[in-house]
Amino acid sequence: METEVVKSNKNFFSWFRAKWTDVPLFSIGIAFLIMVILQTLVLGFDYDSVGSWFQSWLNNWINILRNNAGIGIIALGMTLVIMTGGIDLAVGSTLVMTGAFAMILLDTGTRGILGILGMTGFPAFVVTIILVVLAGYLLGSLIGLSITKGKVPPFIVTLGAMMIFRSVTQHFMQGYNPKVPMEFLQIASFKIGNYMIMPIIYWAIITYILYFVSKRTTFGRQIIAVGSNERAAKLSGVNVEKVKLRVYALMGLLVSIAALIQVSRIGSMDFSNAGRGMEMDAIAAAVVGGTSMMGGRGFIMGTVFGMLIIAVMNNLLNLFGVPPFLREAFKGIIVIGAVLLQRKEKAS
Amino acid sequence: MLIEMKNIRKSFGSNNVLKDVSFTLSGGEICALLGENGAGKSTLMNILGGVHQMDDGTIALDGNQVQFSTPAQSQEAGIAFIHQELNLINDLPIYENMFLGRELITKRGSLDLERMIRETEDVFQQMNVNLNPKTMVHDLDASYKQIVEICRAMMMKASIIIMDEPTTSLTDQEIERVFTMMRTLKDNNVGIIFISHKLNEVLQVCEKFIVLRDGQLVEEGMVSEVTTDDLARFMVGYDVRTEPLLREKRVGSEVLRVEGLTYKHTFRNIDFSIREGEILGVTGLLGDGRSELFQVIFGAEKMSSGKIFLNGKEVILKSTTQAINHGIAYLPRNRKENGIIKDMNIFENASIVTWPKFSKRGVIQTQQHEANFEKQRQALRIKMGKLTDSINSLSGGNQQKVVLAKWLSAGPKLLILDNPTQGVDVGAKEDIYDIILQLAEENIAVVVLSSEGQEIIRICDRALVMYHGVIQGEVAGEEMNLQNIMSLATGGQLTR
Numbered sequence: 001m002e003t004e005v006v007k008s009n010k011n012f013f014s015w016f017r018a019k020w021t022d023v024p025l026f027s028i029g030i031a032f033l034i035m036v037i038l039q040t041l042v043l044g045f046d047y048d049s050v051g052s053w054f055q056s057w058l059n060n061w062i063n064i065l066r067n068n069a070g071i072g073i074i075a076l077g078m079t080l081v082i083m084t085g086g087i088d089l090a091v092g093s094t095l096v097m098t099g100a101f102a103m104i105l106l107d108t109g110t111r112g113i114l115g116i117l118g119m120t121g122f123p124a125f126v127v128t129i130i131l132v133v134l135a136g137y138l139l140g141s142l143i144g145l146s147i148t149k150g151k152v153p154p155f156i157v158t159l160g161a162m163m164i165f166r167s168v169t170q171h172f173m174q175g176y177n178p179k180v181p182m183e184f185l186q187i188a189s190f191k192i193g194n195y196m197i198m199p200i201i202y203w204a205i206i207t208y209i210l211y212f213v214s215k216r217t218t219f220g221r222q223i224i225a226v227g228s229n230e231r232a233a234k235l236s237g238v239n240v241e242k243v244k245l246r247v248y249a250l251m252g253l254l255v256s257i258a259a260l261i262q263v264s265r266i267g268s269m270d271f272s273n274a275g276r277g278m279e280m281d282a283i284a285a286a287v288v289g290g291t292s293m294m295g296g297r298g299f300i301m302g303t304v305f306g307m308l309i310i311a312v313m314n315n316l317l318n319l320f321g322v323p324p325f326l327r328e329a330f331k332g333i334i335v336i337g338a339v340l341l342q343r344k345e346k347a348s
Numbered sequence: 349m350l351i352e353m354k355n356i357r358k359s360f361g362s363n364n365v366l367k368d369v370s371f372t373l374s375g376g377e378i379c380a381l382l383g384e385n386g387a388g389k390s391t392l393m394n395i396l397g398g399v400h401q402m403d404d405g406t407i408a409l410d411g412n413q414v415q416f417s418t419p420a421q422s423q424e425a426g427i428a429f430i431h432q433e434l435n436l437i438n439d440l441p442i443y444e445n446m447f448l449g450r451e452l453i454t455k456r457g458s459l460d461l462e463r464m465i466r467e468t469e470d471v472f473q474q475m476n477v478n479l480n481p482k483t484m485v486h487d488l489d490a491s492y493k494q495i496v497e498i499c500r501a502m503m504m505k506a507s508i509i510i511m512d513e514p515t516t517s518l519t520d521q522e523i524e525r526v527f528t529m530m531r532t533l534k535d536n537n538v539g540i541i542f543i544s545h546k547l548n549e550v551l552q553v554c555e556k557f558i559v560l561r562d563g564q565l566v567e568e569g570m571v572s573e574v575t576t577d578d579l580a581r582f583m584v585g586y587d588v589r590t591e592p593l594l595r596e597k598r599v600g601s602e603v604l605r606v607e608g609l610t611y612k613h614t615f616r617n618i619d620f621s622i623r624e625g626e627i628l629g630v631t632g633l634l635g636d637g638r639s640e641l642f643q644v645i646f647g648a649e650k651m652s653s654g655k656i657f658l659n660g661k662e663v664i665l666k667s668t669t670q671a672i673n674h675g676i677a678y679l680p681r682n683r684k685e686n687g688i689i690k691d692m693n694i695f696e697n698a699s700i701v702t703w704p705k706f707s708k709r710g711v712i713q714t715q716q717h718e719a720n721f722e723k724q725r726q727a728l729r730i731k732m733g734k735l736t737d738s739i740n741s742l743s744g745g746n747q748q749k750v751v752l753a754k755w756l757s758a759g760p761k762l763l764i765l766d767n768p769t770q771g772v773d774v775g776a777k778e779d780i781y782d783i784i785l786q787l788a789e790e791n792i793a794v795v796v797l798s799s800e801g802q803e804i805i806r807i808c809d810r811a812l813v814m815y816h817g818v819i820q821g822e823v824a825g826e827e828m829n830l831q832n833i834m835s836l837a838t839g840g841q842l843t844r
Contacts, residue, residue: 217710218703221692225700228691235648235680235687236700236754237672296691 020341027342028289028305035312042319060315062195068311069199070095070258071278072304075285076210077254079303082286083214084247085227085295086147086154091255091282092275093165094139099259099269100169102132106263107178125184133256139165140252144245154248162279166271173271180267187264199261206254211300223247227295284331285310288338310334349410349426349507349539350374351396356405358391365391366402367563373556375507375537378530380550380571382543383560384583384773389543392560393510396541397429398422428501432512434493438486443468445485446500471503475529489635491522498529509533510541513771515549519633519799520834527553545773547576548802559583584775592806600624602660603762603793606645609654614640615817618654622762624791627784629808631798632837636814638797639681642764646678647671658762672701677760679751681767681797687751688739695721695735698753705758724753729779745776752783763787766797781807801833815839 019026043057074091081088105114105128114124139161146157190198214220222243225233234240263269287293288309289302310331317327351373358366366388373379383389394400396407398416407414409425416422419429436445443464444451452460452467468481477495485493494514501509511530515523530540530553542554550557551571559567559582567582605621615637622628630638644651647665655662658674665671671678680686688697698721699706706717718735725732728749732742739747748768755763765784769777784807788794798804804811810824813836821836823829832842 216712216714218707218712219710221696221700221703221712224691224696225689229685229689232680232686232689233700234668235643235646235678236689237668237704237758238700239667239669296689 025290025299025302025305028302028309028338031338031341032305032309032312035309035316039312039316039319042316062197062200064308064311064315065200065203066196068307069203070261071281072203072285072307073206073254073258073261074251074278075282075303075307076207076300077251078279078282079286079289079291079298079300080210080214080223080247081154081251082283082291082293083223083227083295083298084244085230086244086247087158087283087293088143088248088251089155089158089279090139090143090161090165091251092278093162093169094136094252094255095259095262095275095278096269096271097139097165097169098132098136098256099263099274100173100271101135102128102260102263103178103180103269105131106180106184108181109179111176112178120181121183125187128184129260132260133253136252136254136256136259137249138252140249140255141245143252144248147248148241148244158279170271177268180263182267185264185267188261189265199265202257202261206257207300207304214298214300219243219246224296224298227297229296281310284335287335290342306338309338349537351427351508351539352406352408352411353392353396354406354408356392356395356407357403358388358395358400359403365563366395368405369560369563369565371558371565371568373508373539373541375539376534377556378534378540378542378554380542380544380554380557381560382547382550382557382579382583384775387560387583388563389560390512393429393512393541393543396422396427396508397510398427399429423504423506426505426507427510428504428506428508429510430494430497430501430512430514434497436485436493436496439484441482441484442479442488442496443481445496446471446481446503467503468499471499475499475502475532476525491518494518494526495522495529498526502533506538508539508541510543512543513545514542515544515546519635521633521838523549545771546800547579550579551576561585580774583773597625597809599626600791603658604645605657605660607655607657609641609644609656610652611637611640611644611649612652613817615814618819620812620819620822622793622795624761624793625788626810627788627794627796627808629796629798629804629811630814631801631804631811631833632814632820633799635816636837637817638814639766641814642678642766642795642797643680645671646676646764648678669704672758675759675761676764677701677755677758677762678764679755679766679768681770683744683748683751683770688747690738690740692739693736694732694739694742694750697739698724698750699757701754701758720757721753724756728753728756728783743773743776745772745779748772748776748780752780756787760792762793762795764795764797767799768796769798769800769803801830804833805829813837 040057043053043060078088078091104112106112106124108115114120114127119127143157143161146152147154188198189196214223222233222238225236225238226240226243230240262274285307286298286303287306289299289304289306291298291303313330313334314327317330322330353372354370356366356369369388369392381389381393391400395402398419398421401417407416414425416425422429437448446468447464452463454460465481472479472481475498477499479492479496485496488496514526518526533540542550544550554571557569557571557574557579558565559579561583600623602621602623607619609618610616618641632638640649643649645656647668647670650666656665657663663674665674689700692700695718699717702717702720703712706713706720721735730746730749730753732746739750742750752768768780768784772780784794784796796804796808805828808828810822811828811833812819813821813823813833815837816839820839821842823832823836823842827842836842
């Protein structure tokens with residue numbers, strides 16, 4: 001009897017080990033689960049007042065998700081970029097630039113572009129969204145073109161773009177403080193049954209779309225091919241340059257959506273600080289989610305969990321009262337630890 | 349030095365790779381280690397080289413029992429393992445590679461460049477190699493990298509050298525140089541274990557042979573007493589054909605014609621054409637420009653000048669995608685670098701070319717695609733597990749068939765095969781030849797690029813022989829023999 005128990009334990013262990021190394025979402029999911037259980041415990045589960053406990057649990061979660069929606073969307077794009085073997089350091093600056101563009105268009109003051117053109121209200125919002133998304137797409141394409149046609153490494157191109165975009169934005173927005181119409185804020189703050197969850201919905205929709213794109217479309221699969229073996233992909237008829245160009249353009253587009261969410265949440269933007277360090281957070285989420293920096297391997301859902309693990313941990317540290325300066329260190333531990341745990345056994 | 353391996357067993361998981369293999373080699377002997385892919389050759393050698401540990405058995409050097417738990421220990425005992433994937437650092441010069449890990453240092457602690465260069469030169473001189481030690485390794489072609497590795501083993505005073513398919517990417521001239529080197533080593537009482545799929549070479553250079561099949565030693569003996577046919581039979585366990593595969597030839601209209609094709613300094617003024625149902629061989633020595641020529645025709649590189657006609661109409665191919673749309677398929681050489689994508693599973697590797705074809709508005713239609721692959725899998729007799737298994741789980745031959753399958757599912761009119769049997773064992777090689785003949789039967793124009801004259805003679809209707817970027821001559825029928833091919837490939841003329 002006892003030997004059998006031991007055997008089944010061993011089986012469970014080897015099953016667990018195999019799953020852990022072979023199914024990336026398995027390890028990430030478990031890590032996430034542990035985080036959530038910890039968080040639930042910290043919030044103090046109480047049988048007597050389940051209702052109010054659940055209320056505060058839910059509120060806490062909505063807060064976490066909403067606060068991370070923008071960076072979460074950017075992390076998804078970053079995952080695709082890294083899967084091609086590239087990187088985009090310019091996301092924070094692109095966010096500021098497209099955000100500033102949105103605010104200039106919407107400004108209710110004398111310099112608001114759409115206002116000057118006599119466009120206000122709903123039509124102005126629609127035009128703004130279209131133009132801003134287009135601008136993000138163009139900025140991304142510009143980066144993509146420098147990488148594919150100019151043959152400059154992505155790290156260099158986006159490092160340069162990071163400096164250029166922010167600096168230009170700061171210069172032109174000097175002493176100009178556009179006012180975003182209150183109605184525009186509804187885009188992010190519209191309440192569904194008392195909950196402000198619009199950003200979460202946008203994030204969920206985009207996650208679903210990108211998940212589908214990465215799994216089921218020619219473009220999505222070609223991203224993996226390009227990242228894993230560019231030469232072989234080219235010799236298999238994959239238009240490598242087009243795939244890369246489209247990935248960076250998509251990245252720009254996603255950043256502009258994040259910018260719109262941010263502008264409509266707060267109604268303003270700090271052009272010198274907004275989005276700073278965002279590229280690193282996005283990369284961290286992707287890496288925790290199992291994306292390989294070498295390209296060829298990455299998971300959209302993994303990145304969502306990666307983002308959430310980091311977010312829940314921040315929340316926990318907050319609840320525990322860990323000094324703010326130390327929190328970044330925990331983030332660093334999580335990033336390195338996640339990669340250590342996901343490391344495959346040396347193939348024999 | 350005498351090396352004895354006795355009753356070696358090794359399994360990976362439930363897979364028994366070596367089942368009780370014993371083998372001996374003494375200094376001054378060249379022994380061929382033969383077997384199909386997956387027969388256990390590499391595992392046996394990896395055990396000797398300290399890469400893997402055996403489960404059971406003994407290794408003795410000159411009668412003293414030894415155990416190697418790391419490659420370094422094995423090296424220290426005088427065993428040098430020259431791997432198929434060469435262990436050279438591309439971004440360092442030759443001499444630093446020669447001393448990698450045991451660099452010479454001056455009294456002041458800096459690298460002693462002069463001495464390293466001088467000692468490298470000494471070895472080169474001894475081995476009759478004409479190379480400048482200061483050359484960067486990335487400027488060497490595959491053959492010279494091999495030679496540098498052999499010199500490194502010599503410098504480390506190895507008494508046993510294991511060579512894992514050293515001649516795969518070498519030209520005949522360079523192979524001869526390697527063989528000369530091996531004979532010099534032999535005279536210096538060095539024992540050599542020579543792993544190769546090229547049986548002719550085994551007859552040329554080895555004295556002893558052992559054959560592994562399914563992890564067991566099935567034959568051993570003296571090379572002088574056997575023929576290549578015998579060796580091939582030992583390896584696969586049944587008779588293997590080597591005669592030219594004759595077939596009824598029915599050629600149709602012209603598929604491809606090129607005129608005056610030139611690409612940088614690689615090749616110039618290439619004119620030829622190929623018809624439906626024809627098998628055209630293109631051969632020559634390494635660096636003759638044939639791979640580049642067909643990469644240009646496939647749109648992977650941009651030509652400098654010239655014209656390409658498909659079905660009589662001139663086309664300008666700017667990308668591989670366009671070439672595929674025109675019905676051209678190109679199976680590249682060096683499967684690992686150019687053919688397979690290691691992060692994708694078998695099915696994806698087999699379908700990447702046809703994703704655009706089998707998709708609706710960018711969404712891949714998996715079912716249709718799987719049905720298509722299933723057909724290919726049966727036709728090509730691919731041995732595999734699940735569709736979603738890693739491509740790395742397949743043997744070399746089956747990987748090559750998967751790469752072939754991805755092209756066949758595109759329904760090409762012109763199929764270019766660059767070294768299609770590279771790193772493929774005897775059995776799978778025959779399968780691939782059969783497939784090529786079958787495709788020609790189906791009116792596809794097939795181009796076979798190969799440096800093995802024997803292969804060209806076996807399956808091609810006619811062959812172009814290239815030399816330094818030009819077509820030196822064309823052979824067909826009776827004229828298509830090894831002698832003529834070799835003479836053209838080395839810049840000579842046909843002797844009529």
